[in-house]
Amino acid sequence: MKSLETKAKEELRKAKSDIFSLEYQNKKVWVKKARGTFSSALHKFYYKVFPFEVLIPVETKTGKETIAFETAKLDLFREKGILSPKVLFKNDEFFILEDCGKNVNSYIRKRDITQEKMYYYLNLLIVQLALIHNNGLFHGGAQARNFTYKEGVIYAIDLEDSFTNIPLEVLQFRDVLLFLLSLTKTRASFDLDYNYIIEKYIELTNKKELKQSLKKLANKISFLIYLSQIKLINSFLGRDVKGFFKLFIILKKL
Ligand SMILES: Nc1ncnc2c1ncn2[C@@H]1O[C@H](COP(=O)(O)OP(=O)(O)OP(=O)(O)O)[C@@H](O)[C@H]1O
Ligand SMILES: [Mg+2]
Structure with missing residues (x-):
């Protein structure tokens, strides 16, 4: 019987993407190839301007x-x-993770999602983020897309990004923003209640200053x-840009 490591190495040679799944002993696992993290010069320029x-x-x-x-952070979590x-395995070139279901985006982006299902996933996501x-x-x-859902629970994945000299509160605020922004991409037939989402997060984390921070950002x-x-x-x-502004109009009024 081939070891998981050997099997992953064989698949890596054929793989077209940096992350892919494979079957091992009737179980699905994910292989993630080594890849550096960086922000482009353009990205850094934008950050200077905005x-x-x-x-x-x-x-x-x-x-x-x-x-x-990423592997140390997954263990810590x-x-x-x-x-x-x-x-399940790591070396300098790749690591292997157990399968944790489908990414939540694939559920909540759906055009035909019901309100009931939407808030089922959203509530679980907010609890996990909090x-x-x-x-x-x-x-x-x-x-x-960086949370998965399996059998009633949410898992956090894709923890690769790190930052230098940024206070924790700022990074947590950034998490909330990325989360809210990702929700604007839904194709659901109804508008999302961002106020509810924000209130629920505040209730769980007691971060009462969040509304003011979001409002300040929207005002910028x-x-x-x-x-x-106009x-x-x-x-x-x-559609995506409209979704973005819909969110910011709500943030302005917080
Ligand atoms: N352990 C896992 N269980 C289930 N699905 C996974 C797992 N790891 C990765 N995936 C799937 O692969 C996708 C990409 O994984 P991941 O987010 O770690 O890679 P990435 O290339 O850093 O992503 P991004 O595009 O967000 O930068 C996820 O959105 C998810 O669909
Ligand atoms: Mg990802």
């Missing part, structure tokens, strides 16, 4: 460093009782929000 938390550049790491960071995949933050940690890529882009509401301009905006 000092928004979502744009904070990530720490530059080599592939090997990224593997060490699990020690703290925050569900995330078990690291648990991470209440443990004095941050996710680093808290978009819905007031002019863009104003432009987006009928002629609005009619040219794509």
